[in-house]
Amino acid sequence: MRALWFDGERLRLRRDVPRPLPAPGEALIRTTLAGICNTDIELMRGYKDDFRGILGHEFVGVVEQAADAPAWVGRRVVGEINLFCGDCATCRRGLTSHCLRRTTLGISGKAGAMAEFLTLPIKLLHAVPDSVPDRWAVFTEPLAAACQISAQTHICPTDRVVVLGDGKLGLLIAQVLALTGCDLLVVGRHPKKLAILQARGIATQLSGEPVPPGADVVVEATGSPAGFAAARALVRPRGVLVLKSTFAADVSLDLSGLVVDEITVVGSRCGPFDAALRLLEQRQVDVESLISARYPLDEGPAAFDRAVSAGVLKVLLTVAP
Amino acid sequence: MRALWFDGERLRLRRDVPRPLPAPGEALIRTTLAGICNTDIELMRGYKDDFRGILGHEFVGVVEQAADAPAWVGRRVVGEINLFCGDCATCRRGLTSHCLRRTTLGISGKAGAMAEFLTLPIKLLHAVPDSVPDRWAVFTEPLAAACQISAQTHICPTDRVVVLGDGKLGLLIAQVLALTGCDLLVVGRHPKKLAILQARGIATQLSGEPVPPGADVVVEATGSPAGFAAARALVRPRGVLVLKSTFAADVSLDLSGLVVDEITVVGSRCGPFDAALRLLEQRQVDVESLISARYPLDEGPAAFDRAVSAGVLKVLLTVAP
Secondary structure, eight states: OOEEEEOSSOEEEESOOOOOOOOTTEEEEEEEEEEOOHHHHHHHTTSSTTOOEEOOOEEEEEEEEOTTOGGGTTOEEEEOSEEOOSOSHHHHTTOGGGOTTOEEETTBEEOOSSBSEEEEEGGGEEEOOTTSOHHHHTTHHHHHHHHHHHHHSOOOTTOEEEEEOOSHHHHHHHHHHHTTTOEEEEEESOHHHHHHHHTTTOEEEEBTBOOOSOEEEEEEOSOSTTHHHHHHHHEEEEEEEEEOOOOSOOEEEOHHHHHHTTOEEEEOOOOOHHHHHHHHHTTOSOOGGGEEEEEEGGGHHHHHHHHTSTTOOEEEEEOOO | OOEEEEOSSOEEEESOOOOOOOOTTEEEEEEEEEEOOHHHHHHHTTSSTTOOEEOOOEEEEEEEEOTTOGGGTTOEEEEOSEEOOSOSHHHHTTOGGGOTTOEEETTBEEOOSSBSEEEEEGGGEEEOOTTSOHHHHTTHHHHHHHHHHHHHSOOOTTOEEEEEOOSHHHHHHHHHHHTTTOEEEEEESOHHHHHHHHTTTOEEEEBTBOOOSOEEEEEEOSOSTTHHHHHHHHEEEEEEEEEOOOOSOOEEEOHHHHHHTTOEEEEOOOOOHHHHHHHHHTTOSOOGGGEEEEEEGGGHHHHHHHHTSTTOOEEEEEOOO
């Protein structure tokens, strides 16, 4: 089959990759669409040194085979990305996305979705409601990550919240948090991206302009090591600083200041697919405006070049028409 | 009056310090006992570059004057250390210990308690129950700081909790957390200090010995920049890392790792005096064993030398017999 393959140095289309064989409990899925995420780009920059193979963890597809659950065959699905054992201490606690033996679709130990076919455990699949088109459903995974913030931290409608970052994830986070009724400000670098939020009545500001400090909650979604210090400066004493960025660098910071101001720092990663699909079905979040371009799978390397260029949001890969 | 004075370089006894005049709403307090805290030592090492004057924020004393509330005169008291305005955004939110205009007794902008007299707003005073002797009451402030952990973070009786650090604060924290019934392990460097906890049935271990990772809550109370990495390594995914140490150094850390493991980091400082006094009155916490030495105020510099020497816990200064 055809697949986008990262060999540790560069990304290329391969036509000779064997179609994956579903393990017991897994489905074989024919990929329809895949999305390029910043994590894919960070992986290619060495965020996880050991990654080699098929990239891609944002997808929508159709179940082709599901020996253990034939009712899934033919269904349009999205899938959670953390493959868990169900048996380790972390899984038994219910924290399956943190399974100590996990592999992660297209990120670590499991071939990804930028290919004609992928396999995934049936227990990780979610049926896509009929009213949600493929080009929206492919946003389920990052939208779930945005929903994870309010899954971990109580965002009150009375809170003043600042989101730093107007990338794809920042724009999804802002839209999800705005649904709480909170007093929200999004700070970014790109007027065109911020305009997507302005169109929904969300307050925005260009970075560099002064932001009043003392926010109850600050979400760091810049994707950059400098984001922490900027976020820290804005959060009030006893406030919450939510971290969403992953990048390949350590950051030096004043831990004593966190103690004196009694700041809570919350690391936040993958989130609830069910909630994300409900928001898409109810049309509470605009993902349409986040689509910058669509390329066929065969033009994957060009699609990645486009994805890293300035001002670009989501680039989709059409795998099956 | 006599007072221990830090001039930015060294600590000395002065006999010529004017007795402080209580401001409106303040009481004049005759100090009975004062405690030497690690923060005092850090202040002398430059933790707050600007500190000059009378050190000391742990005290017990007797109210000498209280023009606005004469019922307090003659009462034995301890006092909260953050002087707040009551009017800023943070105070109006109820977070008076984080007042944006605060001064802090013996730490920042307010003369401390290592003197024959101090002044403090009456609203910060707490009467000491008759059954609590002075030498216990002087621990109210650090014991309150220990109580602040469970004030901020829900410690479940089913949690596995690790406390790093067997200093004064670590020993108080361990005793308070043990009261929740949690599965507690304290890791320290001093067999004699750990023995105080062992005598109460609390499990301890010398640092260097392997600690099983995967704790639900890890409390970092080592007072050292290396403590964060040690604590981080022990906390489970989605666990809580409580920071109690303040020191004059930045720390370099892997923020992306906090995101991937969805760790919550909670900075924790001053705590509830009422709760601390209740624990002392109910004899739930052994502070007696934490007293290493007692010096008269006049021998303050020698008392500080003793306080920084290895293996020493609380050193008290007797101000009035």
